[in-house]
Amino acid sequence: MHVWHFSEMAYHPAWPHMGETYRVTVPNRLYDPQIGADLYHRYLDEWALCDELGINIMTNEHHATVTCADSVCTIPMAILARETKKVRLLALGMPIANRENPIRVAEEYSMLDVISRGRIEMGFVKGVPFEISPANSNPADLMERFWEAHDLILKAMTTHDGPFSWEGTHFHYRSVNIWPRPWQQPHPPVWMPVGSPGSAIEAAERGIVIGTLNTGWARTPGIFDAYRKKAAECGRSAKLHDLAYMALIGVGRTREEGWRRADQILDYSRTSGIVSPQFANPPGYVAPKLAASAIAGGLNTARATRLQTRDGKPINPRTVGVEDAIGAGLVFAGTPDDVWDQLKAFYDHVGGFGHLLMMGQGGHISHDDTVDNLTLFSQEVLPRLAELG
Template identity: 80%
Template sequence: MKVWHFSEMAYHPAWPELRDSYRVVIPNRLFNPQVGADLYHRYLDEWALCDELGINIMTNEHHATATCADSVCTIPMAILARETKNVRLLALGMPIGNRNDPIRVAEEYSMLDVISRGRIEMGFVKGVPFEISPANTNPADLVGRFWEAYDLILKAMTSHDGPFNWEGTHFHYRSVNVWPRPWQQPYPPVWMPVGSPGSAMEAAERGMTIGVLNTGWVRTPAIFEAYRQKAAEVGRPMTPQRLAYMALIGVGNTREEGERRADQILDYSRTSGIVAPQFMNPPGYASAAHSAQALRMSGGGFRAGRIQSRDGRPIDPRRMSVAEAIDAGLSFAGTPDDVFVQLRAFYDHVGGFGHLLMMGQGGLLSHEETVANLTLFSEEVLPRLGELGE
């Protein structure tokens, strides 16, 4: 199993000033560039440490939010492509349905792949609904734009005989000729985050690796099984390396220390969904049936009911405790033995997976605590992951 360290690079100093929304409408006067610079450097230092610890690196991006100060996922990737030498680098990822220039995406990923000497993994994301307003895009066109951009990016990376033109529904180019071409041939591995069996089947049909988050004990098995079935149906090779699961992980020398670290990391889950209601489900983003079903769940909004306990009880992410997160399969926390036992139980429950996306930093967890968390995981848990599935 491969492990990837993930942090949203939160700008938490602004959180005490925020109430009903941590996204979209918050004024950037709350961002202090001097404080922000210190935070960027500490997050980059933590990722760079992973090269010594044998933990791969994952970045992502969000926009107009204090929950994630990484608004361009390829910028930290570019820094880390030069600073690191061994681990692989995953951006999960690039919201290509909201980007106006897919060719620029192909150029960025290709150049990163060359600089890193073939260590890049490309993530393409459709994006959460509250990314629509900052991107100024039409939510009804998002899926169509996403798949056309996907096809165009891969064609641009695999066309080596000079320019071609592209006349699609959403994108038009007279001359496409990407320099440099990527190091990995025909192109770097492609990932997509998914949250439903339907999206998993779309990815399986194209041979993409899927990553799931906040799907937990209840929702993950059906998503992974849908991928396996569709891969078999279309004749795609199926290995555990096609499946990735993200968990919030706190490891300590004592159970109390590990759970305390996990509790601080859980502030990611407690804050990331706080957004003004008008941005939760813009018209056209989801199908009418999906929107109606979501509204019926607990009488809540579009994303209500996404996090559930093992017995199917909805959990409020804003108030979720460490014990609830462990029960739901969203967090593995405690001593190294605790974390391994929890991880093995989840692994067996979902039928196995090949990648663990480890949120080893989140919320107010300090640099020193993050370094200790990552180091203890690499020393005491990582060597045992080969036992999974035995």
């Protein structure tokens, strides 16, 4: 089992000033660059520590939001590619349907791969619906653009005989010839986050590693099953390391300490979905059948019932407490034994997976608590994960 520490680099000092939305329209006068600089350095220190702890590193990006101040996922990676020496670096990732220039994405990932001497794993993400407005990208042909960008990036990274031409639907280049080429051959591993069996199938067809975020006890098995089934249909059996699951993790010397840390990290879940409805359902982002219920006013209801505990109790991510979040498989928390037991039960429930995306920092949890959380996890939980493959 590979473990990756993930933080959204939240700018939480502005949270007390938020109104109906934490995204898209919040004015950046609420961002103090001096406080922001301290936070960036702090989060980078926590990632750098992971190199000593044997925990891999994961970044992501969001735009125009107080929930995530990492607006360019490859910038912290560029720092960490040199600052770390051992662990692997996953950006999950690059919103390639919202980036105007896929060649630039290929160049960024290739440079990172070479600087890190082959430690980059490259995520390509569809992006949540509220990324549409900041990027001003067309939601109605998003996935068509996503796959064209994906194909172009991989071709750019794997072509070594001089320029090639690309005249596609969305992207046009007469002379693609990236320097440097990547360190890893034929290219760094490709990941994408998925939230439904349908997108898991699309990833399985292409041998892409999937990461499931916030899918919990109820929705994860269907996604992993769909991936395994499709991979088998394509003539290969899905490996454990094709599947990743993200959980919020709070470890403590006592159960109380672990739960307190998890409760602070859970502010990520409580805030990240707070967005005005018109930004949560841009036209064309999902198929008309799904979009229809959102227009009719069912979006919030539909979203809310998607998360539930293993006993079938629906939970509201905006108000969820640690106990229910553990019940829903979103959080593993408590003593190292508690965390291991919860993780093992979840692992067995979903049929296994090879990557644990550990949100070890989120919300308001302090630097000291984060360091202790990561350190305890690496000392007391990580060694036991070897038996999970």
